[in-house]
Amino acid sequence: MPERVDFWGIPHTWGPPELYAYGIMGLASLVLLFRLYQAVSLWWRLGRAEKRWDQLHIRIWRLIQYAIVQVRVLSQRYPGIMHVALAWAFFVFLWGTILATIHSHFIGFLYGHTYLVYKLALDVFTAIFIGGAILAAYRRYVLRPRRLTLAPRFTYSLVLIVVIVLGGLSVESTRLAVERPEWAWWMPAGWLVAQLWLATGASDATLLDWHFGLWFFHLLSVALLFVTLPQSTMLHVITGPLNVFFSKLDRPMGRLAPQPQTASGEPLFVTSLRDLTWKQLLDSEACTECGRCQDACPAFAAGTPLSPKELMLNIRTALRRDGPQLLQRGNGANGVPALVGEVVQDAVLWSCTTCGACVRECPVLIEHIDTMVDMRRQLVNEGRMDSMLQEALANLGRYGNSFGQSERVRGRWAQGFDPPIKDARKESVEYLWFVGDYASYSATLSDITRKTAEVFQKLGLDFGILYEGERNAGNDVRRVGEEGLYEMLVHRNTAVLSRCSFKAIVTTDPHSYNTLKNEYPPEVLDGRPVLHYTELLDQLLMTGALKFSHRLGYTVTYSDPCYLGRYNGVYDAPRRLILATGCQLVEMPRCGDRAACCGAGGGRIWMEEQAVQERPSEARIREAAALEGVQALVVTCPKDVTMYRDAVKTTGYEPRLAVKELMELVHAAL
Structure with missing residues (x-):
């Protein structure tokens, strides 16, 4: 009956094999633990305290998702398959070692078919590992993508783990070449390599000598991995899962x-x-x-x-x-x-x-x-910023907006509406529209802002605005690093909001949407939702309250704003609205959670232009223009409109590609 035999074919010339095998690996493990302690204690003792031990069940699930199954690694096909082949193989090898230890020292169970299935699994994953190693070598030494760090230390790690796996395969194959059991095909990789040993015509005694030499070399190579791991590129097999486990869950x-x-x-x-x-x-x-x-x-x-x-x-x-x-x-x-x-x-x-x-x-x-x-x-x-940013922050502190205009001008765009747009500070409204700086002050966006109000009125929405009571919401102020100014803006806005009677906040600016929804004090909202206008219109579309009378028939593409899509997961509502207006939607290669940025966020829109090869907005325009038959790039963010309408001019695509706010399509289709 087939069974697992410990230290098969290893002579006792130097004493029991257990002594020097466990001695070498025990010493290597001590060195590994000591060097890991040095590495871990450095960041643990040096860094400020932070609580990351809560919600253990979620952390364990994340560990399974990202460190074991590696769902994010697999999101890119070639490197994903390559890395998973290597990682899953070593994970199986680890479990193989654990099961062998249990069999040897606790409960013997690797007999008969159980043993054969065990060996088959190890051999299959040996082949998978070799395939992954070939992909890794081809990518690193032939394809050589720019994003990789092409340093010799990565070659050392790849060579070492390949040597370890091939060493284990060689040890198994020499044993099979000597025993030649009838169940050898349960170990297909080992049995194939065994044919090479048999083809040499070597005697069983010679094969046993080779077996011992290969076994000892395999033992030393594994010990070398243990000793060098904390200082090699392989350290990420420990720090990576730790980082996943301690990732943020509190916000x-x-x-x-x-x-x-x-x-x-x-x-x-x-x-x-x-x-x-x-x-x-x-x-x-x-x-x-x-x-x-x-x-x-x-x-x-x-x-x-x-x-x-x-x-x-x-x-x-x-x-x-x-x-x-x-x-x-x-x-x-x-x-x-x-x-x-x-x-x-x-x-x-x-x-x-x-x-x-x-x-x-x-x-x-x-x-x-x-x-x-x-x-x-x-x-x-320390005041280490360019003059444009300094001026923008000064304006935000003095006027509550980056344009440096009086707060009394903020609601000027709302003049001439019949009925007048409500002042949410004075009247109860269902929807409080937080308009935002760019939609309020930018002359190039005032037409879109007025069309938004017209759409709201046509739909019979009970809405109002804060007029001069509104200040910049502070999203980009905070991300610039001006925390004190951000807190001041929040204080002023919350003071106004707390005196208003409303059921929901709606905004046309994803940056305002993000900070109002995620960062403002919860007692100000008191459970009331913050909606981007696309979410509100999508709700009305689903209930039948929004119906379009015209089919526009344009072929368009859509660019997801970073703070609407990637930050807050709003992807479907804008697309449903685009399709409902009668437009055909063609997706760009980078869309959804991988959509490219316009370059305005994080306060960049307030800073001096850098010396660049091509602005992010220009690269995005070229991506949209490359789509066959597309007539317009649709956006749902005032900063996107600003950046892309400038970029479509500088790239020369203005005659054939329009930049449209989705609200313009909604207005035209009503």
Whole structure:
């Protein structure tokens, strides 16, 4: 009967094989644990405290999803199949070792068909691993995508794990070549390799010598993996799952963590690694250097200094280089480069549009934006920003809008309506329309704003606005890093909102929508919903309250705003409205949660133009223009309208591609 035999064919010349096998692996395990302790204790002791131990059942489920099943890794076909082949194979090998240990030392069960199925599974995954390794080698040394880190240390890791797996296969195959059992085909990979040994004509004694040599080499290669893992690229097999387990659960993607405070209640600014949380430091150690974040980053594609991958690697390098000295001497350690300005350059931080594409793509759930905003707060605190941004923030502080216009002008667009648009501060309304700065003040958007009001009136909605009582909602102010100004804007808006009687807030600006929905004090909303206008119109469409009398017949494409789609998951409502107007919708290659950014977010619309290869908005226009037969790019964000109408001119596509706000289509189809 087939059964698993421990240390088959291993001579006792040097004593019982168990002694030196377990001795070598025990010593290697101690070195592994010690070096892991050194690495983990560095970010754990250096970083600020942060609670990430709650809701264990959700964290375990995330671990299964992202670290074991690897759903986000699989979202890209070639690298996904490649990585899953390697990772799942090693996961099966780990379980194979665990089951073998149970069989040897606790409960014997690897006999007969159970043993054969066990060996078949290991052999199948050996073949899967070899396939994954071939894909990895071809990608790294032939395709060489720009996003990969093509350093020799990755070659070392790939070669080592291939040597380990091929070593195990060779050990099995030499045993099969000697035994030649009738059930050998249950180990197809091993039996095929055994044919090579048999073809040499070597005697059984020679094959046994080879078996012992290969077994000992395999043992040493596994020990080498253990010893070097904490300092190699393989460390991510530990830090990656840890990062997934400790990913944020206490707040949605659209809610930034509040600015930390000192023990005395003063704002804490990030000046060194010690001012980051242990989880932010773990983010840097968990980075697999796959480059998915870099590929998705609109700032990197435009040619700015920002690469989300390099941001994490720079923090990791500083952590390993400066961390021990900071632990010993604190922030006053001499010769330690400043985190903000030296380790991470100012221009890198100001390049970010906070679009969230990097966070969406990261397979180990790194939270890049929280860390960048924390460092931006330090730049704002020291006044290290361009003059345009300084002026915009000054205007926001003085007037409540970035245009520097009087608050009395905010509602000027609403003049001439019959009946007049209600003042929600004075009358009870069902829908309080939070209009936003661009829709209120931009001369190029006033026509769209008026059409929005006309649509609301035609539908018989009971709505009103705040007129001069409204201030900028603060979404981008906060992401610029001006937390104090953000809190002031929130205070002024909530003071007005708390005196109004309404059943829901509706807004045409996804940036305002995000912060009102996710970041404003819950007692102000008191359970009342915050809706983007597309959600409201979609509800009316579903109930039959919204009916169109004209079919427009345009062929259009749609660009999901970052703060409506990726941040808040609103994808279907705008598309249903587009189709309901009688338009044909053609999707761009980058759509839905992978939609490209216009480049305005994170306060970039208030900053000076950078020297770039191509602006994100121009790249998006070219993507839309490349679609056959498309007549218009449809958007649902005032900043998108501003950015894309400028880009369609600078790219020369204005004669053949119109930029339309979805509300313009709704207005025309009514």
